[in-house]
Amino acid sequence: MGKDYYKILGISKDANDDDIKKAYKKMALKYHPDKNKAAGAEEKFKEIAEAYDVLSDKEKRKLYDMVGEEGLKNGAGTPGGPDGMPNGSGFSYVYTGDPRATFEQFFGASNPFEVLFGMGGLGGHDDMMDIDGSNGFPGGMFRQTQCGGNGFRTQSFTNGGTSGVNRRRPPEQDPPVEHDLYVTLEELLKGTTKRMKxxxxxxxxxxxxxxQEDKILSVNIKPGWKAGTKITFQREGDQKMNSIPADIVFIIRDKPHPLFKREGADIKYTAKISLREALCGTSIKVPTLLGTKVDLKLTDIVNPKTTRRLSGQGLPYPKEPNRRGDLIIGFDIKFPENLSESTKQLLWSNLL
Incomplete structure (x- = not known):
């Protein structure tokens, strides 16, 4: 069934952007592991960040509403996906497991309490935080109540900065790290999974x-994907202080094939025949991507521009995986290096 992101944030499926932001603020502050030491709080904090990451993005949310978490992560929005889904992007969603980066990006700081109030941390049984205002944190009014040796001290702040709050610039994400991923035509025929370390x-x-950390990323390659298709793993790059890790992007490339050349969903094969076979006819065996051979009889004169087609022997169409392109046969005609005088005379007499 997959995760129910709406249930995780405690909102309904018709929630608007403000509802999603408000719910994330409330839940993230409640389960932040530096504040909440209860068992399972850290895992809950991660789930909240993942749910917000998906539902706050219109395209991801649209796709999630159609196919759920499993479809979102298995690349159901990639070429060949159901109608209405984003096609051609090669997108397959993977959450990075870095909820602190999501938290920092949202609040503009890894510890918004410290930025606003000069507190030493999120924890401590002597600290209480009340969040007032419909817009929550940041953007509304905040009241900090501290219990100290001299009694209670209350400070109120607004997001306008009039209290001298030291505002930090939100962290920026590092540029994407791109890697070419070479795939054979046979792999593109049926689809495959590449495990990239x-x-x-x-x-x-x-x-x-x-x-240093080693990680295995599973790249699910769908049948017929075109060269240039990108598969993105969000925020799987190097982690740095005060920055968001880069996305790791794999770009599909066609691995050179000894027999075939790709032309869209079609593949092209060049058959070598002699001049006599080109003029007089012959029968050749044409290899296919499945490893079989098809008999092709040539009865008409073959010239260097002649082509023949074997329907349905090419690659699947990305958006219609049950339909395949064609195998196009071209010809490389081998001419003799020399002719005897008698052969020349024979040719001249027959041509005349």
Whole structure:
């Protein structure tokens, strides 16, 4: 069934953008692992970030509403997907598992409490935070109540900056990291899954140092995908302080084939025949992508521009995987290097 992102954020399926933002603010602040030490809070925090990442994006939300989480992550919106889905992009959604980056991007800081109030952290049993105003945090009014040795101290702030709040610039995302992914025509005939190992830099649990991490990304390649199709894994690049990891993008490339050349959904094969066969006719065996051979009889004169077609022996059409292109046969006519005088005379006499 997959995850119910609406249920995770506690909203209905007809929620608007403001409802989604308000729900994320409320849930993210409640389950932030630096504040909420309960078992399962960190996993809940990650689910909330993933749900917001999908529902706050119109295209992702539209696709999710049609095919659910499993369809979204299995590339159902890629070429060959149901009508009404975005086609041709090669998009397959993968959440990076970096909810802190989503949190920081939303609030403009990894710790909005510290930025606004100069607090040392999100936790502590002596701190209480009330969020007032329909627009929530940031954008509404906030009241910080602290219990100290001299009693209660209350400060109110608005998002207008009149209280001297030190505003930070929201983090920027690093440019996409692109990799060419070469695929054979046989793999494009039926579709395949490529397991790509990446090594990236991640922030250590102490939040101050870095470590290397290996990760396997599964690239689901659909039948007939065109060269240039992009598959994006969001925010799987190196993690850096105060920046959003880059997207990892794999770009489909055609791997050169010893027999065939791709032309859209069609493939082209060049048969070598002699001049005598071109003029007098012959029968040839044409290889196919399935490894079989098809008999092709040539009865008419074949010239260098002659082509023949074997219908349905090409690659699947990306948007119609049950329909295939053609196998186009061209000809490389081998001319003799020399002719005897008697052969020349014979040809002249027959031509005349």
């Amino acid at each position: 990446i090594t990236r830099k991640v922030i250590s649990p102490d939040g101050k140092s870095y470590r």
